[in-house]
Amino acid sequence: MSLTARQQAILDYITETVATQGTAPTRSEIARAFGFRSPYASECHLKALEKKGAIELVGGAARGIRLAGTHAARPAELPLVGRVAAGSPILATEHIERHYRIDDSLFRARPDYLLRVHGESMRDAGILDGDLLAVRQTPEARPGQIVVARIEDEVTVKRFEQDGPRVRLLPENPDFAPIEIDLERQELAIEGIGVGVLRDLELQ
């Protein structure tokens, strides 16, 4: 069921009020904004909007208008992980430098955190020193994916290739050597897979 033009206008007004004032308008405020001489006109529109699922009315509460879908549209807060100390989990609080809000629909896979990349080993994949890698936390990787791996307490970003029990972590830079791991002898912890890259181009 779609909204009428008037209902849409009122929904827009509510959305804007929430955005600018931080709180929903009262019936009287809506009436004033639209020139209604009765707050009951607003009431009727709100009821219609609620029936159509555009808003949710909280009974008995002042300014109790909740915008539907606001919850889902709110962008996720991604923690930025700086250098990871040996032996501690990636998402330990002491590694988290700050949080960034980023629309999670920006990447096809939803990331769980941002990791600052150090070094030039993935240069030819367009991942440079200082870039932020958006990482999805998962212990499984498929060949060809860019992974965040932990080898002997060192966290590294490489391209993942697997051939049975033999895993290869490939840099994307001829100056660096691939890392070969025999899963039967050595341990390899996949911390996550890269789903996106963010770079700040500083303007000098």
Place this chain on the structure above:
Amino acid sequence: MSLTARQQAILDYITETVATQGTAPTRSEIARAFGFRSPYASECHLKALEKKGAIELVGGAARGIRLAGTHAARPAELPLVGRVAAGSPILATEHIERHYRIDDSLFRARPDYLLRVHGESMRDAGILDGDLLAVRQTPEARPGQIVVARIEDEVTVKRFEQDGPRVRLLPENPDFAPIEIDLERQELAIEGIGVGVLRDLELQ
């Protein structure tokens, strides 16, 4: 002036209420949450928080508590510009594919829009085909910056170098030739400068 532990707890409660309920709590709701037997206790804390600049109280309005700084922290909505048709302005509505919310503190310079990059000409600068370039709209560029330029109705992304009236737009890929422009003969429109790069690493 810093907040006391109690004041911080109450500020946190307000922040959380705004996030989950979409509206600020009343004095009574705060009192209920903290076990105060009088709403005036909440009132005093709110006044203290206002005096310290943590919130703003809207007099006479129900639930009139505005969180300070919420305005600045709200992530900007950046329009994503796809292919730009010849002769039309970059931010023409028909080029805008969608909007993304991105924390503008992610980049040192605040971007105005996102532009999808086509081609491999900036490969060695870590800007690959399909990447999104966060662009700050400005007609001025300094040497070394990555610019969005328009030459004969074609929009292109290159590194900017200038030597008096002679401008060079440098690709970052040996397979591409630099573009030389004599400002006294040819026209060059700088649409903006690149302030950041965003890439979606698809997971196949």
Place this chain on the structure above:
DNA sequence: CGGATGACTGTTTATAAATACAGTATCCCG
């Protein structure tokens, strides 16, 4: 034509909520 829907007016009422006053208790600081 007649009924349904949308968009209101004018008025009323109960309740939600802001806001104030007068105290009490505790703690820290000089």
Place this chain on the structure above:
DNA sequence: CGGGATACTGTATTTATAAACAGTCATCCG
């Protein structure tokens, strides 16, 4: 030791707000 800040209680008052009723006036639709 006294003053100021913090953290409350209990009660009171006014204002803001939600919510409802009974209508009016259009418009659309079969």
